[in-house]
Amino acid sequence: MIQKLSSIKFAFYNLIFMIFLLGTGIYLSRLYKSDFKMMNEIHIFDWFSGTWSETPVLVIWFVLLCCSAALLFINALFCSFTKQINIALKSKALQKWLFFILHCLFIIVLTCHGLTLVIGSKESNVILYPDESIIFNNQYKIEVAEVVFKDDINILKADKDEQRTLMTRKNMNRKHNFAKISLFKDSKYLTESQLLETKKVIMLAPLRYCSLQVTLTGFIIKDGKIGVNLIITKNILNTFFFTIYALMILVLGLYIFLSFRNPK
Amino acid sequence: MIQVFPLAVFSVMFILFFGELIFILLKKPGIAKGFNILGIVACLTGLIYIVIITKRPPLFGAFEASFYIVFILALLVKTSREKSLPLVASIIILLILALQIGKPIVLNDDYYMYDNIWVMLFFNLRLMSAAFFAHAMILCLSYFFVKKDENDSASRTARLYLLSGTFVYLCSEWSGSLWCLNWFGESWLWSHGFFKASMLFLLVMLACHMPPALGKDNLLKTITGSLPGCFALWMIFFH
Numbered sequence: 435m436i437q438k439l440s441s442i443k444f445a446f447y448n449l450i451f452m453i454f455l456l457g458t459g460i461y462l463s464r465l466y467k468s469d470f471k472m473m474n475e476i477h478i479f480d481w482f483s484g485t486w487s488e489t490p491v492l493v494i495w496f497v498l499l500c501c502s503a504a505l506l507f508i509n510a511l512f513c514s515f516t517k518q519i520n521i522a523l524k525s526k527a528l529q530k531w532l533f534f535i536l537h538c539l540f541i542i543v544l545t546c547h548g549l550t551l552v553i554g555s556k557e558s559n560v561i562l563y564p565d566e567s568i569i570f571n572n573q574y575k576i577e578v579a580e581v582v583f584k585d586d587i588n589i590l591k592a593d594k595d596e597q598r599t600l601m602t603r604k605n606m607n608r609k610h611n612f613a614k615i616s617l618f619k620d621s622k623y624l625t626e627s628q629l630l631e632t633k634k635v636i637m638l639a640p641l642r643y644c645s646l647q648v649t650l651t652g653f654i655i656k657d658g659k660i661g662v663n664l665i666i667t668k669n670i671l672n673t674f675f676f677t678i679y680a681l682m683i684l685v686l687g688l689y690i691f692l693s694f695r696n697p698k
Numbered sequence: 699m700i701q702v703f704p705l706a707v708f709s710v711m712f713i714l715f716f717g718e719l720i721f722i723l724l725k726k727p728g729i730a731k732g733f734n735i736l737g738i739v740a741c742l743t744g745l746i747y748i749v750i751i752t753k754r755p756p757l758f759g760a761f762e763a764s765f766y767i768v769f770i771l772a773l774l775v776k777t778s779r780e781k782s783l784p785l786v787a788s789i790i791i792l793l794i795l796a797l798q799i800g801k802p803i804v805l806n807d808d809y810y811m812y813d814n815i816w817v818m819l820f821f822n823l824r825l826m827s828a829a830f831f832a833h834a835m836i837l838c839l840s841y842f843f844v845k846k847d848e849n850d851s852a853s854r855t856a857r858l859y860l861l862s863g864t865f866v867y868l869c870s871e872w873s874g875s876l877w878c879l880n881w882f883g884e885s886w887l888w889s890h891g892f893f894k895a896s897m898l899f900l901l902v903m904l905a906c907h908m909p910p911a912l913g914k915d916n917l918l919k920t921i922t923g924s925l926p927g928c929f930a931l932w933m934i935f936f937h
Binding site: 441442443445446449450452453456457459460463464470473474547550556598599601602603604605606607608637638639640647649651665666667669672675676679680682683686687689690693694 | 807808809810811812813814816817858861862864865868869872875876877879880881882883884885886887888889890893894896897900901903904907908909910911912
């Protein structure tokens with residue numbers, strides 16, 4: 435059984451199946467735009483139960499994709515620890531070891547991808563105006579003290595498609611527009627909120643505190659008042675994921691370098 | 699002048715690479731080589747124009763992509779240790795340039811996020827990886843017509859270029875993940891862009907995980923080795 439699950443033949447046919455599922459995903463994501471949008475905004479288990487009654491085909495597709503990814507994980511794991519490690523031990527060549535490490539790192543990256551689906555918490559589309567706040571996870575208070583938008587406010591009044599054309603580097607300077615956001619520790623055991631971090635948050639430069647992240651996704655205007663659209667996330671895996679991912683790329687680079695020098 | 703220049707450079711580039719193909723067919727390699735070098739110079743001129751006007755590297759859109767991919771690809775073909783068939787390389791370069799025909803010869807909209815290093819790396823390295831995948835495709839197609847005993851070492855080289863493309867591609871994806879994290883609070887999102895990106899990675903994996911029995915089939919080897927290049931170009935020019 436292990437022999438079969440670790441075989442290259444199994445990997446090959448599973449990859450074909452996974453490619454087919456991803457291709458189907460391209461088509462489905464155009465057909466069920468709102469379901470896919472929802473997939474990114476709520477927890478995957480909630481999405482699962484909500485979508486099953488409306489569009490079961492998406493749930494079936496999703497389950498098949500997860501199964502195929504799980505099989506890829508098992509295949510890579512068994513292949514690495516039953517075959518590649520033996521090859522590396524026998525030959526002792528750095529190239530063989532790098533090949534083995536590369537597969538191990540890929541397994542970890544794949545695991546992180548899977549885990550980010552189920553762990554962590556997220557609050558999307560949080561709209562706040564100056565002096566407004568929100569409680570996140572019953573633990574943190576996020577408060578917007580000030581919103582500054584120095585560019586033409588007509589950009590904010592335009593519809594989404596028009597905004598895309600108007601938002602050029604000439605019309606909009608990312609660094610000029612910001613929201614002053616404060617993060618507090620908020621607990622029923624604390625008589626007063628404890629300030630943890632304050633930052634002038636601009637687009638693409640979120641406020642980070644340990645594994646918590648407050649991201650500014652855009653500015654909005656309502657009744658002449660400018661507010662911000664935020665996404666609040668808490669994910670303990672982010673730093674680990676990016677480090678392992680970078681390490682995997684470096685190992686691949688080194689493996690290629692050695693292989694070019696010694697093609698056999 | 700500003701509007702006419704890109705069209706003029708593109709036309710010159712197309713004519714020069716077309717000239718190269720004609721002289722390859724006429725079996726005059728010396729003249730073909732000259733046309734190839736002039737084509738690369740024209741390509742470089744176009745790239746310098748893009749960088750000067752936009753104050754950033756080439757990132758997105760058929761016009762910027764065609765100049766950048768052809769430039770990197772032509773350099774790879776020239777410097778590669780394992781030589782591909784000039785005819786195959788020339789046809790692929792012309793096909794890439796032909797993908798631009800019918801599309802507006804204009805620079806991409808200067809989106810305000812293009813000043814961010816991770817955004818620039820994501821788009822620019824994606825184009826560069828497409829050039830590597832296209833080079834692997836040229837090698838695979840070339841070896842398809844080469845004698846069988848030379849085929850093994852040759853296909854190993856094609857695999858190495860495929861892996862080099864993956865290295866560049868993963869650097870791009872890593873930057874893209876960081877961009878996604880800074881923009882949406884998560885390192886990846888369910889979207890057709892994500893599916894396409896994953897598909898390209900899996901296509902490379904497929905080419906590198908051929909079962910030995912199937913690996914003997916030259917046609918199948920050529921197809922799997924060429925798929926990442928075809929898919930990357932489709933993703934960039936028809937996204």
